[in-house]
Amino acid sequence: MLETLAWIVRRDVTIALRRRTDVFTTLIFFVIVISLFPLGVGPDLDTLRLIAPGVVWVGALLASMLALEQLFLADHRDGTLEQILLAPQPLPLLVIGKVVAHWLITGLPLVVMAPVLGLQYDLSAEALEVMVWSLLLGTPTLSLLGAIAAALTLGLRAGGVLVALLVLPLYIPVLIFGAGAVEATTSGLGGSAHLSLLGAMLLLALLGTPLATAAALRVSSG
Amino acid sequence: MQNRLINWFKFSSPATFYPLARRLAPIFWAIAIVLVAIGLYMSFFVAPVDYKQGDGYRIIFIHVPASWMSMFIYLVMAGWSAIGLIFNTRLSFMMSQALAPTGALFAFISLWTGSFWGKPMWGTWWVWDARITSELILLFLYLGYMALVAAIDDRRRADRAGAILLLVGVVNIPIIYFSVKWWNTLHQGATIKMNGQTSMDETMLLTMLIMALGFWAYSIAAAMVRVQSIILEREAGSTWAQELIGERA
């Protein structure tokens, strides 16, 4: 069973590596959004340091949401999703494989890129480290939650916009604790409590969301 | 036991529920109008003036019951959805869909009156208070549900997709509420303190309860009206619906 999961991850990552533009669009979107804020707010470093955690996290939220629509769409169009639905294996497990691959393709690059962007906002090394940790724990939760919305809106005309509407309210806890972790660090309170809560949310999401996504996929493909 | 089960399931068929909804709607309209009229009278003329907030506080007689209803209706919708997914009853999904606009309306009223209340009390239309923020998120959840159901052409898929979304939402609401509260205390932002229970006058509480019951009756009435049109729209092809349309024409 875990072997199948590994196969699905491997397949999706291989495909993504063969079509690199998809990976880069998400990443470039993230970079651009975050670079826009100083232009709107002004280059004052004190202000930028203050808004940095929120800006980076909102950027990550939007970027990972943008990539969601593609999560099941290609498989839906070419018929491989049908085969996954008909596989003699628990569907939630296969869903986890899809989400892990999706995170590796769209989430992990954001985590890697974030410290560089944090430097633009003059964040301290300590804050940058916490930011990476918070993103590392938080973005998989975003992908897991987002998978539900992606499955529910599969193949709909208004898919992309609808995903945003469905998923953003669910992202709020991750945003609060993710940005909160970085902010707590810069204000000297320490972000470990926030990070533990992000970890707890990741575990909960890992247990709960694949079931909902699997149910949604069955509904949407029917 | 067996008999009772059969009776319940009898009304889970849209064809039998339709006439029932038609009979119930006017009754609940009447109850709603009477209760809200009494409630409004009490809130304007009977309830005492608050010694701190003056007359401005009277808006809570709408604000608080509306907030209650907005949360309660979401739970009811999720309940109907769970029933629909488990027992595969179409009517349950229709009930969820019939309730959604009312729930969204109450969430909106709650925010609207909240900001009307905030202006004289704090001098600002919007306060990022934990409760108001949660109410805003609840409104987003309602809008998301309605948008999803409206975007799917296949009714069966729309029913089930909406139901899954509601259940996901219901699981998430406590987490969202908790995190918003944490965020609020952490930032030491505005926290709206209602009059504590101790200082809540009995007439005030009674007024609030009457308003809440009135809103409740209104929600049922509105849902009954809406579910009738949903049933007719969905079952337009069936013989009983055709006969009914024939009778009316």
Added chain:
Amino acid sequence: MYLRGPNGSGKTTLLRTLAGLLRAETGEIRWDGKPIHQVREAYHHELLYLGHLNALKEDLNPVENLRMDAAVRANPLAEDAAWQLLANIGLRGCEDLPVKYLSQGQKRRVALARLWVSRAALWILDEPFSALDVASVDALQAVIRAHLSRGGMAILTTHQEVELTSGTVCLVTLGSDLPEVRHA
């Protein structure tokens, strides 16, 4: 079992419902006496469904596609076995080309290659013969015959009849009342 009927008569819908992709509006589909949604994994273990879509990833080559598919089916396929299989069905030389460079007929053959390694008892095939050349049609008929003679079942929509040597053939035409049963 052949399923026939004019376009739009619901052949594909019926096949998808039988496979468990669609939920039946009324009635119930059973496998081994139990509703399929209760015994989903066991049922899908015994089921091979091929729809209109080839279920191939355009960016992967045929070998990767087949091995991936086999892994999802919990019926792993070794790399050299996949090469051998593709050579057997006349796709030598295409093994490591991304599927997007293959012709329609070649793609269909890659998709159908699953039948040669299938251990499922029930095959549900939606228009398996479309886009195939004469030689491939013969090969496909042969593999279906072999499957049936092993005691397997097949439900297909087609305009092409498989010539059978044994077993029961049931012809269902949607829109008519009674299935026609013939013994070969």
